[in-house]
Amino acid sequence: MTIGVVITVYLDRDSVAMGDDVVPHSVAWEFEDSAAPGDVLARVLSERYLARVAGPVAWGFEVGAFTVQHYPEFIAIEAVQTVTAAAVLQPSAGTWQVVPLRARVLTIPFLDRPDWAVADRQFAVDLRYSTEGAARDPETYVSWLGRHR
Numbered sequence: 001m002t003i004g005v006v007i008t009v010y011l012d013r014d015s016v017a018m019g020d021d022v023v024p025h026s027v028a029w030e031f032e033d034s035a036a037p038g039d040v041l042a043r044v045l046s047e048r049y050l051a052r053v054a055g056p057v058a059w060g061f062e063v064g065a066f067t068v069q070h071y072p073e074f075i076a077i078e079a080v081q082t083v084t085a086a087a088v089l090q091p092s093a094g095t096w097q098v099v100p101l102r103a104r105v106l107t108i109p110f111l112d113r114p115d116w117a118v119a120d121r122q123f124a125v126d127l128r129y130s131t132e133g134a135a136r137d138p139e140t141y142v143s144w145l146g147r148h149r
Contacts (some may be wrong), residue, residue: 006030006043007042007110007121010068012077013059014129016051024074031110033121037063037085038106040125045088045096049129052093058133059088065116066124079123089133 011027027049031039041061044050050059064082068075085106087099100106110116110123118124136144 005033007033007035007123009035009110010075010077010118010122010124011040011049011074011127012124013050013127016053016057016129020051026075026077028075033111034067034109034130036107036109037061037125038100041086041098041106044127045098048097050088050090051129053090054093055132056092056132057090058130059090060084060128060130061065061086061088062126062128063116066118067128068118068122068124079126082126088127088137089135089139091134 008030010026010027011048015025029043029045039041044061061084062079062082064086065079066082067078067082069078083102083105085100085102087101089097089099090095111121113123116123
């Protein structure tokens with residue numbers, strides 16, 4: 001498939017361990033100009049961009065306004081004003097579940113949000129790591145909460 005007019009989306013993700021800090025995680029991907037944040041998340045999952053770890057964990061998919069600094073070895077992405085548009089759960093190593101938290105944010109094209117632009121036709125997203133990712137029913141949650149106080 002040939003991509004015509006494109007936008008660039010810079011991505012970064014948190015490190016999951018000291019050994020994961022060895023190489024930068026920031027990348028720049030090109031998308032068709034109709035792309036929305038949900039398209040970026042779909043590619044994150046299909047290209048296995050997230051680190052796999054043992055045990056249940058979660059990733060927050062952050063979209064909105066960012067600053068981007070280009071350095072010789074990496075791209076630094078810093079959030080200015082973002083929202084968590086989705087949660088990506090990893091209930092066990094290698095399995096993923098997506099919980100859309102803001103459907104409109106996931107589906108509106110980047111180009112319809114000029115306030116999110118880093119530069120002309122350039123946007124950014126970030127994936128925030130959490131060591132807590134297990135879904136719990138209310139009773140189990142209350143028990144878990146009591147043990148962690």
